Amino acid sequence: MKKIKYLMSAIIMVFMVIACSEDDNTLDVDGIAAPTNVSAAARITSDNTGLVTLTPLGEGVTKFDLMFGDGSEGAEDINPGSSVTHTYAEGSYDITITAYGLNGLSTTVTQPLVVSFEPPQNLMVTIENDPTISKQVNVTASADLAIYYEVDFGEAGSEVVQGNNEETVSFVYQEAGIYTITVTAFSGAIETLSYTEDFEVTAILQPLAAAPTPPSRAAENVISVYSNAYDNLTGTDFYPNWGQSTTFNEITVGTSQIIQYGNLNYQGIQLGSSTDVSAMEYLHVDIWTADDNDAKISPISSGPNETAYDLDLTAQQWTSFDIPLSFFTDQNPLVNFADIIQFKFDGDPAGGTIFVDNLYFYRAPSTAFSLVGTWQMAPEAGALGVGPAVGDTSWWNCDAGCVTTRACYYDDLYIFGSDGSFTNDLGADSWIEPWQGGSDACGPPAPPYDGSASATYTYNAGANTVTLNGTGAFLGLPKANNQGELPNVAVPSSITYNVTVIDDNTISVYIEAGAGVFWQYRMIRTSAPSSPITGTWKMAEIAGSLGVGPAVGDIGWWNCDTACVALRDCYYDDLYIFGADGSFMNDLGTASWIEPWQGGSDACGAPVAPHDGSNAATYTYDAGAGTVTLNGTGAFIGIPKANNQGELPNVAVPLSITYNVTLVDTNNMDVYIEAGAGVFWQFKLVKL
Numbered sequence: 001m002k003k004i005k006y007l008m009s010a011i012i013m014v015f016m017v018i019a020c021s022e023d024d025n026t027l028d029v030d031g032i033a034a035p036t037n038v039s040a041a042a043r044i045t046s047d048n049t050g051l052v053t054l055t056p057l058g059e060g061v062t063k064f065d066l067m068f069g070d071g072s073e074g075a076e077d078i079n080p081g082s083s084v085t086h087t088y089a090e091g092s093y094d095i096t097i098t099a100y101g102l103n104g105l106s107t108t109v110t111q112p113l114v115v116s117f118e119p120p121q122n123l124m125v126t127i128e129n130d131p132t133i134s135k136q137v138n139v140t141a142s143a144d145l146a147i148y149y150e151v152d153f154g155e156a157g158s159e160v161v162q163g164n165n166e167e168t169v170s171f172v173y174q175e176a177g178i179y180t181i182t183v184t185a186f187s188g189a190i191e192t193l194s195y196t197e198d199f200e201v202t203a204i205l206q207p208l209a210a211a212p213t214p215p216s217r218a219a220e221n222v223i224s225v226y227s228n229a230y231d232n233l234t235g236t237d238f239y240p241n242w243g244q245s246t247t248f249n250e251i252t253v254g255t256s257q258i259i260q261y262g263n264l265n266y267q268g269i270q271l272g273s274s275t276d277v278s279a280m281e282y283l284h285v286d287i288w289t290a291d292d293n294d295a296k297i298s299p300i301s302s303g304p305n306e307t308a309y310d311l312d313l314t315a316q317q318w319t320s321f322d323i324p325l326s327f328f329t330d331q332n333p334l335v336n337f338a339d340i341i342q343f344k345f346d347g348d349p350a351g352g353t354i355f356v357d358n359l360y361f362y363r364a365p366s367t368a369f370s371l372v373g374t375w376q377m378a379p380e381a382g383a384l385g386v387g388p389a390v391g392d393t394s395w396w397n398c399d400a401g402c403v404t405t406r407a408c409y410y411d412d413l414y415i416f417g418s419d420g421s422f423t424n425d426l427g428a429d430s431w432i433e434p435w436q437g438g439s440d441a442c443g444p445p446a447p448p449y450d451g452s453a454s455a456t457y458t459y460n461a462g463a464n465t466v467t468l469n470g471t472g473a474f475l476g477l478p479k480a481n482n483q484g485e486l487p488n489v490a491v492p493s494s495i496t497y498n499v500t501v502i503d504d505n506t507i508s509v510y511i512e513a514g515a516g517v518f519w520q521y522r523m524i525r526t527s528a529p530s531s532p533i534t535g536t537w538k539m540a541e542i543a544g545s546l547g548v549g550p551a552v553g554d555i556g557w558w559n560c561d562t563a564c565v566a567l568r569d570c571y572y573d574d575l576y577i578f579g580a581d582g583s584f585m586n587d588l589g590t591a592s593w594i595e596p597w598q599g600g601s602d603a604c605g606a607p608v609a610p611h612d613g614s615n616a617a618t619y620t621y622d623a624g625a626g627t628v629t630l631n632g633t634g635a636f637i638g639i640p641k642a643n644n645q646g647e648l649p650n651v652a653v654p655l656s657i658t659y660n661v662t663l664v665d666t667n668n669m670d671v672y673i674e675a676g677a678g679v680f681w682q683f684k685l686v687k688l
Contacts (some may be wrong), residue, residue: 033395034105035061040097040162044147044188048117050090052147055083058099058107060395065100069093069113088115102514113147119191120146125183127199134204134290134316135173139183143193146185155178159597166350178202203290204316210256211318211357218625220660223277224360225343227267228256235272242268242649244349258288259356264347266294268361271341274302278338280361285324293352297323300342305334308346313354323402332357369501371416371459371466374527377476378506379410380401383522384476390498390510390518394570406431408442416457416474419533424451424471435487436684448491449471457497466509467496476521480513504623519687531621532663533628537576537612537685539638540668541565545684546638552672552680568593576637576685578619584630586613597641597649609633610653621661629658630669638683642675 009504038058045051056064056078067074068086070093075084093115098108102145120143120677130136141149145164152161155170163169163186171181179201184194214229224230239248247262261267285297292315296308299301307328309623313319328335345354377383384391403410409431415423426445432438434503436446448471454468471493477487482494495594500508505525510518539545543562547555565572571593577585588607594600598608607613610633617632630636633655662670672682 001488025134029255033060033101034058034107034109035099035101038097038107038109039164040066040095040111041162042113042147043162043185043445044115046186046190046192048188048190050088050115050117050188051085051561052088052113053083053085054098054113056080056099058097060101060324061099061395062102062346063100065098067096069095075544088113089303089384090116102517104379109233114145115188116145117188118145119189120144120185120193123183123185123193125195125197127181127197130170130203132204133172135176135201136170137199138168138170140168140182141183141185141195145183145187146193147187149183149185152184154181158329171355173201176201178618203351204456205290206251206260207253207258207288207318207355209318209550210254211258211288212320214284214358214360216624217362220626221364222360223275223280225271226259226355226359229358230360233271233275237270237272238440240268240270242266244268256357260353260508261356263346264352264354265350266347267345269343269345271343273341275340277340277361279363279365280337281325282361283295283309283325284321284358284360284362285311285323286318286320286355287311287313287314288318288355288357289352291352293354294348295352296346296348298344299323299328299335299340299569299661300344301334301336302341303334303336304342305332305336305538306344308344310348311534318357319360344412369461369504370398370509371419371457371499373416373525375414375416375507375523375525375621376412377410378522378524379435382524384520386517386519388516388518390520391521392518412679413526416459420456422455422468422470424473425618426450426451426456439591449474449478450604464499465496466499467494467563469494475509475523477519481512481521482511482513484514485517531578531580532623532666533578533619533621533669534580535578536688537669538574538580538688539572540684540686542684546682548679548681550678550680552682554680555682568604575688578621582618582620584617584619584632584635584637586611586617587682588613595641611636611640626661627658628661629656631656637671637685638673638681642673642681644673644675647679 012112022298035058041057043053054066056066057402061080064078065074065076066078067085070088078084093113095111095113096108097111098106100106123141123143128138128142130138137153139151143149146165148164149163150162151169152160155173157173161171162171168584180196181199182194182196184192186192192319197252201556215226222230224232225236226232244266246264246267249260251258251260283299287295294313295311297311298308299304300306309323309327311321325337331519381403382393382397387393387395398406408429411427412430413425415425428444429442430445432441433444434442438446453470453472455468455473457469458467471491474495475497481489483489483492483494495511497509502508507523509523510520513519543565544555544559547559549555549557560568573589574592575587577587590606591604594605594608595602612634615632617630617635617636619631620629633653636657637659642652643654645651647656659671659673664670667687671678671685675681
């Protein structure tokens with residue numbers, strides 16, 4: 001970074017400073033805040049006439065009023081972006097800018113203005129490369145009695161940029177290099193004051209922030225090649241000698257390691273061994289580049305067989321890609337995702353530099369997220385708020401004291417039924433605003449927003465939206481809808497909200513209620529839906545539903561064939577009952593298949609304790625991890641001897657057992673357990 005400060009003397013003419021602002025009105029805690037960042041850009045003609053052009057500025061403004069401060073009549077109802085002119089005599093003045101927002105709230109700023117018909121002096125200039133934006137230069141200039149300045153940044157075809165005295169202006173160059181920058185300060189005098197410097201504009205050549213953090217995924221849903229977020233495949237060589245001109249480096253940004261490939265013509269990645277990723281659905285990679293170059297990525301299977309995917313990169317930021325594996329096989333059916341051995345990156349064009357992170361395969365969880373259940377606003381500061389952008393609730397948000405005051409609101413329930421029904425249950429009272437006939441206090445719910453209406457909902461996981469259908473149905477606040485805010489718009493018959501799933505029991509919701517007005521809610525599930533495994537299950541009466549082998553999907557060591565299924569009918573009618581209350585029961589009836597270690601003779605016989613269903617047991621289903629844990633001595637799925645420590649009677653009877661579960665659909669479940677290293681007992685269950 002380069003800084004230049006320069007001091008020059010001349011004669012004084014105009015001086016202006018910005019005053020602090022204060023709000024005229026008390027904020028409506030349920031509405032949008034008053035306008036912010038209110039000021040005025042002041043420009044004066046350099047002809048000794050005192051003609052000043054004033055352009056009011058601010059955020060969240062619908063109109064401005066302006067008082068000139070010299071006793072003359074002011075200007076009213078100035079639209080944003082418009083200017084007014086006024087002729088001043090020499091002297092000092094306080095101009096007053098009042099900015100009005102959508103809801104009538106206003107902010108008033110008093111801004112001193114000193115007018116003198118003498119040129120500026122003591123020009124001081126600071127020129128800096130921006131630390132975070134590549135090839136952006138920031139200029140700050142101040143001069144005694146200057147009212148504004150302009151900067152010629154020296155790039156061919158560019159226009160000068162103006163700023164108030166002491167403010168900072170910026171410019172982004174197309175290319176790095178040395179440019180002649182000229183800063184000129186203006187007052188009301190004909191004379192101006194300038195400073196010129198040859199300045200070196202630099203580019204940011206590597207990422208300053210780590211790539212986006214991947215979401216948490218169950219181990220069976222991801223196969224990672226390079227990422228800090230997951231366990232990576234072992235033995236991978238990220239710089240094999242394939243005769244490439246590409247250079248390799250590994251850098252650290254924050255706490256994340258990132259691969260740098262420079263002078264990229266092509267670059268291979270050699271996996272430690274052939275890897276079966278055929279159960280995955282997508283290939284993910286994050287790429288950063290400093291310039292406008294692109295790249296290609298190719299997963300490679302034995303043969304070699306490969307297909308390239310074009311990585312359309314955006315300079316100076318991380319670009320994330322989620323590529324369906326079907327893209328590669330559609331282009332080249334010979335690409336075999338059961339036998340991936342390598343990757344290849346190609347420069348497009350060759351010679352650029354890319355940074356690579358989060359290279360992994362993944363699939364969607366076996367159990368999709370559902371809104372079914374009872375939700376309420378998270379009773380915490382900031383869970384309810386409004387602002388100009390998603391994630392920004394600076395206009396207003398409900399702090400800790402507000403949460404306490406609105407206890408009648410934070411216990412409101414939003415109930416999503418498994419049948420697609422939706423209900424607002426507000427109880428005897430909720431927070432009632434003036435437009436509803438209330439007084440910003442707890443009171444009886446006001447129709448149609450009292451939960452009396454019949455409503456349904458549609459959740460679109462792909463679009464991350466939920467639509468409520470039914471007049472009076474709402475999330476968060478009843479006034480915020482897709483057309484605007486009540487009572488300024490008609491009561492809608494349906495509302496669509498944007499939903500982000502934070503975890504199984506926490507969601508973030510927002511709605512844009514008018515252009516740039518984002519109401520935002522954080523909600524928690526207080527009553528979960530029934531687990532998808534709730535109900536009564538039994539072994540599927542088909543060959544191969546019970547078996548053991550050296551890997552998941554392989555039951556080559558032994559499996560129960562058709563004759564075995566018929567022989568063990570006393571076993572195939574055993575029931576595994578998962579209660580809605582978290583209870584679990586083995587119901588084996590009067591007979592099951594009893595093995596010698598239990599005192600039987602590999603034949604039907606009376607169930608043997610503790611594996612006879614006589615002990616109380618519970619279960620915990622983890623959809624994200626794809627597991628179910630049975631708690632209770634003697635509780636089991638499939639066969640009683642297989643557990644996480646090994647096989648009975650060679651190990652102690654466990655107090656709990658964790659099984660891996662895949663829900664094929666609502667009525668079929670695949671279960672396996674590794675009972676000792678490389679010993680996988682596997683079961684197929686059906687729901688009754």
